[in-house]
Amino acid sequence: MQNNPIARLGDTGVYVLQDLGRMTFFLLKAFRGVFRRPFRFREVLRQVHFIGAGSLTVIICTAATTGMVLGLQGFYSLNKFGAEGWLGSAVSLSLIMELGPVLTALMVAGRAGSAMCAELGIMRISDQIDALDCMAIDPFRYLISPKFLAALFSVPLLTAVFDVVGIAGGYVAGVTLMGVSPGSYIESMQASVTNHDLRLGIIKSFVFGLLVVWICTGRGYFVWEIRGAGFGAESVSRVTTQAVVMSSITVLVFDYLLTAVLL
Amino acid sequence: MNGPAIEFREVLKVFPKRSGGVQTVLDKVSFSIPTGKTTVIAGGSGQGKSVTLKLILCLMRADAGRIFVHGQDVTDIEGKALEDLRTRFGVLFQGAALFDSLTVYENVSLPLRERTKKTEKEIGDQVGVTLERLGLTGHEGKYPAQLSGGMRKRVGLARALQLKPEILLFDEPTTGLDPVMTQDIYRLFAETQAQEGFSSIIVSHDIPKIFSLADQVIILNEGKMDVFTSPEEIQLSRQEHIREFVRTTMGEIYQSHLVER
Numbered sequence: 001m002q003n004n005p006i007a008r009l010g011d012t013g014v015y016v017l018q019d020l021g022r023m024t025f026f027l028l029k030a031f032r033g034v035f036r037r038p039f040r041f042r043e044v045l046r047q048v049h050f051i052g053a054g055s056l057t058v059i060i061c062t063a064a065t066t067g068m069v070l071g072l073q074g075f076y077s078l079n080k081f082g083a084e085g086w087l088g089s090a091v092s093l094s095l096i097m098e099l100g101p102v103l104t105a106l107m108v109a110g111r112a113g114s115a116m117c118a119e120l121g122i123m124r125i126s127d128q129i130d131a132l133d134c135m136a137i138d139p140f141r142y143l144i145s146p147k148f149l150a151a152l153f154s155v156p157l158l159t160a161v162f163d164v165v166g167i168a169g170g171y172v173a174g175v176t177l178m179g180v181s182p183g184s185y186i187e188s189m190q191a192s193v194t195n196h197d198l199r200l201g202i203i204k205s206f207v208f209g210l211l212v213v214w215i216c217t218g219r220g221y222f223v224w225e226i227r228g229a230g231f232g233a234e235s236v237s238r239v240t241t242q243a244v245v246m247s248s249i250t251v252l253v254f255d256y257l258l259t260a261v262l263l
Numbered sequence: 264m265n266g267p268a269i270e271f272r273e274v275l276k277v278f279p280k281r282s283g284g285v286q287t288v289l290d291k292v293s294f295s296i297p298t299g300k301t302t303v304i305a306g307g308s309g310q311g312k313s314v315t316l317k318l319i320l321c322l323m324r325a326d327a328g329r330i331f332v333h334g335q336d337v338t339d340i341e342g343k344a345l346e347d348l349r350t351r352f353g354v355l356f357q358g359a360a361l362f363d364s365l366t367v368y369e370n371v372s373l374p375l376r377e378r379t380k381k382t383e384k385e386i387g388d389q390v391g392v393t394l395e396r397l398g399l400t401g402h403e404g405k406y407p408a409q410l411s412g413g414m415r416k417r418v419g420l421a422r423a424l425q426l427k428p429e430i431l432l433f434d435e436p437t438t439g440l441d442p443v444m445t446q447d448i449y450r451l452f453a454e455t456q457a458q459e460g461f462s463s464i465i466v467s468h469d470i471p472k473i474f475s476l477a478d479q480v481i482i483l484n485e486g487k488m489d490v491f492t493s494p495e496e497i498q499l500s501r502q503e504h505i506r507e508f509v510r511t512t513m514g515e516i517y518q519s520h521l522v523e524r
Contacts, residue, residue, distance in 0.1 A: 038377070127360035134320055135374045135426070136349040142377070 015227055022225065026144075026218045033145030036138060040146050047150030051112040055158055058107050063095075063162040066103060067169025070094055074170070075178045087180050088189035091170030092163075096193060096201045097263075100163040102255050105208035108155055109247045113216035116147055117243040120220030121236035129221070144217050148210075155209025156202055163201070200262050207254060212247045219243035266334050267295035268430050268462035269319055274328035276314055288314050290486030291328060296430075296479075298333075301456065301463045303473050305508075306483030312466045315483070316432050319464070320352060321345055333429070350378060353423030353461070357435040359415040361407040361422075367394070368403040371421045378426060393421045397451060413444035420451065424459065431456075433465040449476060482508060 074090040120143065123129050132139045167189070174180040219226065219239045226239050276289040288311040296302045304312050317323040318330060321340060329338045337348055361370050368390060375386045394400050397417045407415055416436060423431060436452070437445040453476060456463060467473045474480070480491045484504045491497045498509055 122363075126358055127356040128362055130322055131354065131356060131360035131362075133322060134349055134352060134354040135378065135422075136346040137374070137377045138346075 019225075022222060023214070023218050026221065027214055029140045030144045030148050030214070030217070033138060033140035033142075034149060036141040036145075040142065043142075043146040044149050044153075047146050048154050050115075051108065051147075051150050052154030052157060055108055055111050055154070056161065058111055059104060059158050059162050060165050062103055062107055063100075063165035064169040066099055067091060067095065067166030067171075068173040070099075070166070071170035071173025072178070075174050075180065084174075084178075084180050085184035086188045086192075087170070087174045088167075088185035088187070089192035091174070092167050092189040092193050093197060095163050095166040095170075097197050097204075098255070098259070100159050100166060101201055101204035101208055102251060104155060104159040104162045104205065105212055105251045106248055108151070108158065108209070109212045109216065109244050109251070112151075113212045113247055114240050114244050116213070117216040117220035117240045118236055120144075120217055121223040121239055124221065124223045125232060125236065139221075144221065147217055148213050151209045151213035152206060155212070156205040159201065159205035200258075203262065204255065204258055207258060208251045211250050211254060215247040215250060216243045219246070266298070267331075268298040268333060269296040269464070270331040271295070271315075271318075272329045272331070274318065274325045274330060276311065276318065276323070277326050287486045289318075289325075289488075292486070292488045293328075294481060294488055294490050296462060296464060298462050299460055300478035301465065301476050302479045302481060303477040304464060304466045304481045304483065305468070307508075310483040311486070312483055313434060316354075316434055316464070316466060319432065320349065320354065350426050351429045353426065353428030353431045355416065355419045355423050355431070355433045355436055357438055359407070359419035361415055361418055363407055365406075366403065367399060367405050367407075367410070367418050370407070370418055371425060374422065374425045389425070390421075393424055396455075397421050411444075412439050413441075413447060416440065416444075416448055417451065420448075420455070424455065427459070428461055431461045431463045433463065433467070435466055435468065437467065449473070452476065484508070 070091045071087065074087050074094075075084055078084045078086055078090065120129070123143070129139050129143070132142055171182075171185055175182050175185050219242060220236075223235050223239045224231075226235075226242065228238070272293050273291045274289050274293070275287070275291050277285040277287050280286050288309075304315060306312050314323060318325055319332070321337060325338055329336055331337065332348060332351070335348075337345075340348055362373070365373065371393065372386050372390045375381055375389065379386075381389070391400075394403065397420060399414065399417055399421060402410070402414065407418070410418065433452070437448055440448065452463075465473060465476070474494045477494075478492070480494070480497060482489045482491070482497070482505060489500070489502065489505060491500070497505060500506065500509075
């Protein structure tokens with residue numbers, strides 16, 4: 001490592017540029033792999049099961065508690081203005097445009113993203129990815145692209161489940177526990193949620209799904225190229241942690257950017 | 264096939280050091296691997312043995328010089344041509360590099376399923392013959408985690424043979440194996456080479472034992488290569504680093520091996 005701070009800064013700048021370039025080519029190759037034959041439908045289904053069905057429990061639990069908290073807090077705030085009838089609107093808009101896509105992506109990053117990163121990291125350090133290359137089997141088509149397809153399919157569906165369960169949680173807290181009128185909860189929701197809001201939520205869920213699978217698989221694939229990762233099993237654990245942190249932060253940054261651009 | 268299987272001409276490979284500057288792993292080395300013969304690449308840790316294999320497989324690129332495979336310049340080869348080139352190689356990795364989530368049968372049949380248009384029956388027949396030859400019949404349904412180190416190496420060898428390679432590369436094939444298993448792997452290797460007639464490169468520390476298989480030995484030291492055509496030639500070398508290598512790596516076992524020969 002350089003001792004001169006300016007040299008160190010330059011060194012870091014070069015590393016960041018190299019990393020961005022590496023990850024950009026990785027993304028392009030992953031998309032190219034989707035169209036290369038033979039297609040791996042069975043592997044895509046397996047990944048959909050792993051990312052989608054496997055994450056369902058954690059998504060439902062998170063959505064139910066988030067919706068109930070929103071119901072209680074929303075009631076507390078709206079009650080001050082005598083506007084508790086708008087609770088359905090507040091809960092549903094918060095979930096559909098913001099919390100649903102973001103929390104779903106964070107949950108998928110923590111559960112499936114970390115597993116994908118560790119799997120690829122282990123395959124890299126045990127020469128399994130090199131073995132694919134040596135057999136002239138494209139590792140992107142074989143390993144990465146099915147994960148991309150599965151994430152792009154599963155994350156929006158999980159987000160939809162999150163929204164529905166969250167709205168139901170808000171209903172339980174607001175209507176059943178706090179006594180808000182069921183009709184006003186449903187009616188205010190129907191009156192305020194527009195197609196534009198739904199579209200924003202869907203776009204976010206696609207983008208977040210892509211970011212999570214891209215960062216998590218990319219970190220695992222390049223486990224030896226990551227600065228400070230070390231070697232062997234330790235490198236996999238470090239890179240997995242880094243992947244989850246990096247994808248979570250990137251999701252939050254893109255959440256702001258997309259909201260600012262699309263709202 | 265005429266001419267060498269592989270030829271390095273003035274190949275240079277350097278790696279950047281974290282402390283600045285570069286480390287030269289291969290310093291304009293030139294050598295050739297004869298067709299149908301066995302070449303052993305030996306040398307201390309970090310001397311570039313695995314780098315040499317990766318350059319041959321185009322998993323890494325040379326910084327200068329040219330690399331030829333059966334006369335074809337593969338130094339900058341890309342795309343479909345690279346895929347076609349790789350189907351001509353078989354590789355047995357140090358840890359066998361089997362896919363953990365696939366059974367023995369699925370591991371061995373993978374290259375046939377992915378790279379050929381054979382039917383399931385044809386694949387089954389071919390894999391069955393190979394598994395039988397390597398003593399793996401009855402283990403088809405096992406996963407790599409359920410196999411011993413020696414059996415994993417045999418499965419790796421079976422997989423490497425599926426596409427009928429012209430050149431087989433072995434990266435430390437007996438690391439971590441006991442002497443009986445080591446002997447077993449070498450016996451299988453010799454039998455298979457006699458049947459299939461491929462050229463082979465073995466990267467190994469197991470110098471005394473591997474000599475019985477080698478037609479040529481290449482010793483790597485500080486970026487340079489020394490090529491020998493027999494064990495005796497190595498012992499007669501007057502170069503200090505070769506004499507040191509003979510003393511530290513071969514020792515008494517080497518002496519006894521010479522007596523056996």
